[in-house]
Amino acid sequence: MMAENETPVKDGMMSEHIRADRACIGCGFNLYGQSVTKEEHYGLAIARCPECGEVAALQTYPTMSHWVNRFRALLAGFWVIVLLIAFVIQVLIVAAFADSVSRDVSDPLAKKIGEVYYNWAEENGTTTSIAGWATTPEAYYQWVQIPSDWADEHLDAIVADYGGLWSTFDRSNMIYVIPAWMVVFLAGVFWSIVLLGATRKRATIVPLAASALVLVLTYIEFPSSMFIVPQASDVAKELYAHIMAPIAIIVQLPALFIGVFFGRKIARWIILLTLPPRSRVSLSILWTRDGLDLPRP
């Protein structure tokens, strides 16, 4: 049986042996020490596996494994998931900034709403949520739970009585702009580096989309009052969110654009500082992507 499968070989061409590692493409057996021959038809160098009888052509590497492409697809999928997670984190950062600004700005109005409701409840003999908290309810007015029907009836009058939303606007909370700029700038640098497939203009679209998503979510009326009774701070924040969220997001944009624009330059500069010339080759895509040559040592 074996004799029938054997490839005919030229006489006098069995002088060489494999003197290094080469796995059999059939069974993986190491062909070290096997005779190398030239087959008759095309003159190709071959070796026969002593274990499974498979003939291996020796002039090229063995057939490429399908697993290479599978691993590449797997890695690409993993990378897309990482980017999606980063996008969600970006949305959360922008939303947290917009939310904290809206909440802090609305604090004076929240205290006013809470105070009015507390006094109204005292006069009408209704028990408030902070009734048993402490002897000084003034400190907790913003935490008073406001029934939605009461809010619908009295809220406009309270805001008008207080001189409108802008008169109670606590502008000192603009301090949040400084840390927000830093964080958003770093986010811009991050997107500029990870989105190497895109130009810098296109790379700006992803963080801009995160900001736009937060803006849309701000204007969607979530029926939270269906499940919980909102506190005075929630009621006041809802009034300010529609004004403050766009302002908070627009204020962040310059830092974001600067981060995206200079991100790759910063990354290249860090690599030049931290890595010796020999190690920079692995990250040369940061230069070649922008049509630059890798700097010479």
Add this chain to the structure above:
Amino acid sequence: MPRSHICPSCLTELARIRAIPDEHYGLPIVVCPGCQLACVRTKHPDQQFWRVFRRTWVTIRLVIAKVILVILMSLLMWGLVYWSADLYTDYRGNFHFIDPFVSGHFETTLGAWGLPLAAIAIGCSIRLVFLHLRAWVPILMVLVLTAFFTTLDFTVGHLFNAIAQIGSFRSQIDIPSASEMILRGQFFAMLAGLAIIGLVPAVLLRRSVERSGAKRFRKIRKKLRKRRSHDD
């Protein structure tokens, strides 16, 4: 053991012959000693892919580690600036350089000796980590970052004040006084000088670091040779 590479002409095993990049295309060319045929050494795509992936991942980790190290060193220097302000000044803010050394209090004396040594150690170690750069560059990196951290509250305070003026509201941020900033500046300059002194031991240690690197390289090469001879 190297991977097998057979000469297509005379079937000689070429695995042990070093491939030299050709001058035109950079292809790894091996010339067969038997028949003088020049053939290209191709590598298996599986091996290539993982090698590139692994090398890139290692490089990224190295960059991150070095950046973190520089930031940590700068934060340490920043801490030393504050510590030296506590150590070398009395409650009125007057400077006393000798007092901590002769205080008789163990922790204070330890601090008085430890603080300059720590600054020298920072200068020395940062130089040894960045041997591919000129000597002043890594020190400058740490000092610039330390200056940034030291003046951060001052800078942010004034920035916020500027925003407050534009928005016409009252600032609630405490900004460090000018005298405090001058004091910090003095201690920063002192520590910067000590960090620069750290370049002197770095020159001596550099040879030792390079020698140990070369020693490790020789050890690996010896091990590989031994393994090859054993396989043959």
